[in-house]
Amino acid sequence: MNESIFILKGNIVYSKNQTELAICKQGYLVSKNGKTEGVYQTLPFRLGGNPIHDYGDCLIIPGLVDLHVHAPQYSFRGLGMDLELLEWLEVNTFPEEAKFESLDYAERAYRIFADNLRKSATTRACIFGTVHRPATLLLMDLMEKTGLDTFVGKVNMDRNAPEYLREETEESAEETLEWIKDVLHRKYQNTRPILTPRFTPSCTDELMEELKKLQIRFSLPVQSHLSENQGEIQWVSELCPWAEFYGEAYDRFGLFGADCPTIMAHCVYSGSREIARMKENGVFIAHCPESNMNVSSGIAPVRRFLQEGVRVGIGSDVAGGSTENLFRAMAHAVQASKLRWRIQDQSLQPLSAEEVFYLATKGGGAFFGKVGSFEKGYDFDAVVLDDSRLAHPQPLDIRSRLERMIYLGDEREVRAKYVKGQSIRLS
Amino acid sequence: MNESIFILKGNIVYSKNQTELAICKQGYLVSKNGKTEGVYQTLPFRLGGNPIHDYGDCLIIPGLVDLHVHAPQYSFRGLGMDLELLEWLEVNTFPEEAKFESLDYAERAYRIFADNLRKSATTRACIFGTVHRPATLLLMDLMEKTGLDTFVGKVNMDRNAPEYLREETEESAEETLEWIKDVLHRKYQNTRPILTPRFTPSCTDELMEELKKLQIRFSLPVQSHLSENQGEIQWVSELCPWAEFYGEAYDRFGLFGADCPTIMAHCVYSGSREIARMKENGVFIAHCPESNMNVSSGIAPVRRFLQEGVRVGIGSDVAGGSTENLFRAMAHAVQASKLRWRIQDQSLQPLSAEEVFYLATKGGGAFFGKVGSFEKGYDFDAVVLDDSRLAHPQPLDIRSRLERMIYLGDEREVRAKYVKGQSIRLS
Numbered sequence: 001m002n003e004s005i006f007i008l009k010g011n012i013v014y015s016k017n018q019t020e021l022a023i024c025k026q027g028y029l030v031s032k033n034g035k036t037e038g039v040y041q042t043l044p045f046r047l048g049g050n051p052i053h054d055y056g057d058c059l060i061i062p063g064l065v066d067l068h069v070h071a072p073q074y075s076f077r078g079l080g081m082d083l084e085l086l087e088w089l090e091v092n093t094f095p096e097e098a099k100f101e102s103l104d105y106a107e108r109a110y111r112i113f114a115d116n117l118r119k120s121a122t123t124r125a126c127i128f129g130t131v132h133r134p135a136t137l138l139l140m141d142l143m144e145k146t147g148l149d150t151f152v153g154k155v156n157m158d159r160n161a162p163e164y165l166r167e168e169t170e171e172s173a174e175e176t177l178e179w180i181k182d183v184l185h186r187k188y189q190n191t192r193p194i195l196t197p198r199f200t201p202s203c204t205d206e207l208m209e210e211l212k213k214l215q216i217r218f219s220l221p222v223q224s225h226l227s228e229n230q231g232e233i234q235w236v237s238e239l240c241p242w243a244e245f246y247g248e249a250y251d252r253f254g255l256f257g258a259d260c261p262t263i264m265a266h267c268v269y270s271g272s273r274e275i276a277r278m279k280e281n282g283v284f285i286a287h288c289p290e291s292n293m294n295v296s297s298g299i300a301p302v303r304r305f306l307q308e309g310v311r312v313g314i315g316s317d318v319a320g321g322s323t324e325n326l327f328r329a330m331a332h333a334v335q336a337s338k339l340r341w342r343i344q345d346q347s348l349q350p351l352s353a354e355e356v357f358y359l360a361t362k363g364g365g366a367f368f369g370k371v372g373s374f375e376k377g378y379d380f381d382a383v384v385l386d387d388s389r390l391a392h393p394q395p396l397d398i399r400s401r402l403e404r405m406i407y408l409g410d411e412r413e414v415r416a417k418y419v420k421g422q423s424i425r426l427s
Numbered sequence: 428m429n430e431s432i433f434i435l436k437g438n439i440v441y442s443k444n445q446t447e448l449a450i451c452k453q454g455y456l457v458s459k460n461g462k463t464e465g466v467y468q469t470l471p472f473r474l475g476g477n478p479i480h481d482y483g484d485c486l487i488i489p490g491l492v493d494l495h496v497h498a499p500q501y502s503f504r505g506l507g508m509d510l511e512l513l514e515w516l517e518v519n520t521f522p523e524e525a526k527f528e529s530l531d532y533a534e535r536a537y538r539i540f541a542d543n544l545r546k547s548a549t550t551r552a553c554i555f556g557t558v559h560r561p562a563t564l565l566l567m568d569l570m571e572k573t574g575l576d577t578f579v580g581k582v583n584m585d586r587n588a589p590e591y592l593r594e595e596t597e598e599s600a601e602e603t604l605e606w607i608k609d610v611l612h613r614k615y616q617n618t619r620p621i622l623t624p625r626f627t628p629s630c631t632d633e634l635m636e637e638l639k640k641l642q643i644r645f646s647l648p649v650q651s652h653l654s655e656n657q658g659e660i661q662w663v664s665e666l667c668p669w670a671e672f673y674g675e676a677y678d679r680f681g682l683f684g685a686d687c688p689t690i691m692a693h694c695v696y697s698g699s700r701e702i703a704r705m706k707e708n709g710v711f712i713a714h715c716p717e718s719n720m721n722v723s724s725g726i727a728p729v730r731r732f733l734q735e736g737v738r739v740g741i742g743s744d745v746a747g748g749s750t751e752n753l754f755r756a757m758a759h760a761v762q763a764s765k766l767r768w769r770i771q772d773q774s775l776q777p778l779s780a781e782e783v784f785y786l787a788t789k790g791g792g793a794f795f796g797k798v799g800s801f802e803k804g805y806d807f808d809a810v811v812l813d814d815s816r817l818a819h820p821q822p823l824d825i826r827s828r829l830e831r832m833i834y835l836g837d838e839r840e841v842r843a844k845y846v847k848g849q850s851i852r853l854s
Contacts, residue, residue, distance in 0.1 A: 075819050078834030079827050081761065082779055099821070108820040116818075293762035296777065298769050322758070322834035331749070334508065335720035339763070342725050343770050350723065352509055391543075393502050393535040394526070400506050407505030407749035 010055035014374040015358040031380040034421035063123025063381035064326040065364035068265040068286035068315025070128040074113040078322040085229040106135035114142040123381040144191040153196025173210035199225040200249040208253035221261040228266035247274040257281030289332040291320025299340040303348035313364020327409040330356040353403040384416035437482035441801040442785040458807040461848035490550025490808035491753040492791035495692040495713035495742025497555040501540040505749040512656040524557045533562035541569040550808040571618040580623025600637035626652040627676040635680035648688040655693035672701040684708030716759040718747025726767040730775035740791020754836040757783040780830040811843035
């Protein structure tokens with residue numbers, strides 16, 4: 001690659017650390033060969049002559065990272081919100097996911113998902129598909145075309161799923177292998193496979209063992225669900241009586257972070273040992289606050305995860321969550337943390353705007369490498385926000401404008417978006 | 428008025444009762460002299476010849492009713508969300524409200540509020556202004572121009588407010604009298620005054636007595652706050668040691684529904700006696716779920732209010748709430764009720780989509796009279812929603828499309844709006 005430098009001018013905001021913002025008003029953000037070269041209040045002389053995109057009074061933030069989203073569920077976002085997790089899967093989710101056996105249906109559905117994710121402030125995502133190999137490949141083709149950087153998983157389920165959706169153990173393993181081979185042949189630039197056992201109730205021990213073989217053979221990361229709902233946890237304790245806690249049902253098979261990057265969604269009810277194991281193994285928790293409200297799961301103790309040094313990011317969890325808009329997920333994270341503090345446990349302080357912004361950028365971004373910050377050497381993922389729709393009579397500082405975006409922003413504010421230095425088409 | 432009849436065609440949805448929707452797919456909604464004449468699957472022969480507005484596949488719902496919103500706080504919506512109520516008032520609210528002494532500032536700020544409320548799905552609102560008479564009149568002028576039907580109140584505060592905002596008792600009463608006279612002179616069609624003692628901590632007993640005199644003299648309704656926050660309740664018990672519960676601090680002065688229509692916002696911590704008194708007095712509770720999250724107040728027991736037959740509506744409570752969008756308030760109401768059920772009290776079932784839709788239409792609408800329904804004789808307040816932005820690959824029934832609006836809808840879906848049979852300009 002030839003050396004490629006360009007510069008964005010605007011009000012640059014990113015996380016200095018977990019609790020503080022770095023703000024450079026009317027500053028220069030320099031991209032060099034797809035990486036962030038630096039943030040400057042005054043453009044260094046040596047960088048003169050490179051193209052500058054002046055975004056005026058816009059905000060420029062790192063791209064948002066969605067650590068947990070189900071692409072096939074996008075079609076019923078905001079629907080069927082009157083059930084708890086296990087019933088919700090049975091009534092809403094499985095019948096819809098079954099439709100993705102049809103590539104025609106999958107294409108219509110996934111195009112909507114891919115288009116809307118492309119237009120959002122999200123630059124990175126970890127995505128669940130369905131059990132279907134062809135539809136999952138189609139989803140990956142579509143995601144690749146968006147220019148976003150994603151992990152996509154073919155789901156595995158060989159038990160406790162309706163017959164029309166359940167795989168045989170061997171079939172599940174073989175299809176996963178074929179899917180991985182297909183993916184490797186396609187030589188995507190931005191789209192990577194991730195092993196996706198749906199959750200313990202859906203996967204036999206034998207299937208977990210097969211998936212571990214594939215994990216080792218192809219050095220794949222893993223995503224799944226953990227300790228979302230009390231009925232689910234009880235069920236897992238019956239299915240895996242040997243597990244001291246739910247997380248062990250993954251860890252026993254080497255699918256819990258110890259030797260492969262792993263995301264576990266929810267962790268609403270993770271206890272001390274599970275949290276300690278996640279920390280030890282470097283598991284990423286995908287906190288999905290809206291989903292945890294909608295499916296009546298509860299509120300995850302994010303403050304505790306942060307205090308104990310567990311890695312945490314934010315997930316939209318569509319369609320447990322209703323929207324791919326991660327600004328809304330950040331607001332829900334703050335709101336849920338306040339209710340948890342008020343109603344459940346006053347020892348855990350609510351989350352601040354700074355903290356949820358950190359989670360949605362650098363926190364989750366770490367799963368992708370050096371992602372989610374404008375520190376030197378980070379992948380150049382940037383979102384330019386024109387917040388002029390949100391009219392106001394008084395002057396507002398940059399920090400306030402960012403907080404307001406968390407509560408009120410959506411894709412209308414996204415004026416430009418870059419992933420690894422490449423501009424993303426938004427129209 | 429000459430007889431004026433027109434007809435809207437589309438997918439008509441309104442509340443049959445608290446828990447069920449009435450749905451008329453591709454039906455006719457007839458407006459006659461500003462009232463709903465009827466909903467018809469087939470247009471009666473006698474109505475032929477009247478103008479029909481065919482809204483194709485749009486949804487047509489009763490206008491939404493915002494029972495509690497602070498117009499001057501609209502400028503800081505989505506900001507300063509890291510404080511509890513009493514501190515939040517001191518740090519965010521009072522300094523901003525003080526600016527409304529300037530009519531110039533008030534005009535800039537209130538134009539934004541009025542414009543955005545006009546474009547939203549809201550047709551009715553009960554609005555707090557500030558203590559300032561001229562600015563409150565200006566707000567009423569602007570609201571009148573929108574065509575929406577609203578109650579607007581000049582706020583009263585003669586204690587426990589910063590000096591720059593606190594009125595003297597006599598001054599507060601006199602300014603309120605002058606304000607009412609000014610309002611009467613202006614002969615608004617859609618804009619009415621409502622007495623607005625901010626809350627007990629802001630109003631001395633003497634001021635309450637003066638307000639009661641005005642209430643009787645002009646037959647005015649009342650709006651205020653009640654049992655939002657535990658610190659506030661404790662404070663009220665110290666200020667009014669004679670009150671057995673917070674609500675008595677209003678009821679003693681005849682400002683609690685017994686002989687005047689009254690809205691009390693929040694009621695997060697209302698106990699049995701307070702609830703019983705509200706029921707007895709016909710007080711309307713404005714449930715403001717997002718505000719109750721953002722200011723860390725808690726979650727009001729709406730299911731209990733409904734079970735006990737207390738009147739309830741929905742409030743955005745901007746800027747405790749971040750948005751005037753009542754769809755979002757409905758979603759927050761469902762979400763909050765689920766968390767309350769899960770974490771706090773499993774005896775109170777979560778609210779359904781049908782129930783929060785009822786609250787946001789007919790529930791709150793009752794404060795305005797026969798409002799919030801398409802039953803015969805109700806004021807013709809209708810909102811036409813084009814939800815085609817929310818793309819989906821599968822067919823969706825009307826009920827599902829309404830639920831989806833609750834989670835995902837905003838002013839972009841509002842294609843037309845009518846208040847008392849008059850079309851509202853949306854551009």
